[in-house]
Amino acid sequence: MPNFKQKILSHYQILLQDKIDIYQDLIHSLTEDAQNDAKSSAGDKHETTLSKLHIEQEKIANKLKEALEQQAFLSKLDIEQISNKAILGSVVVTNHLTVFISTALPKITIDNRAVFAISPQSPLGIQLMHKPVQTEFLVNQVNYKILEIL
DSSP, X not given: OOOHXXXXXXXXXXXXXXXXXXXXXXXXXHXXXXXXXXXXXXXXXXXHHHHXXXXXXXXXXXXXXXXXXXXXXXXXXXXXXXXXXXXXXXXXXXXXXXXEESSOEXXXXXXXXXXXXXXTTSHHHHHHTTOBTTOEEEETTEEEEEEEEO
């Protein structure tokens, strides 16, 4: 039975793989659209359509690249490492929220608990890193207290 931290990591890996699959399908679809348009059109309208398709492809390719980088980052995390201080790969329970210190990803719900994946470079991440349980700090006028580190 996977523990809470393993469930979080697994959920984010699936979420990223789904995103990657969608982006790859979109790029493939846009490539086909461009090829079909090239066969059937000519002139200014054709150039405008191709230009728009190319811009859209670039946007999606950038999102794909980011998702692949996040996926690679997660795959390198050692979530089995035990520490009495918040480190990369830690799940930190505070008096306000539960965070997974990794890379910035959308909020998820695991075992009826909201979890936020944050970067160690984020304002909250900077305050959490290398701090033990019971540490208190202020971020954006909110008082946080570390209650548990998993």
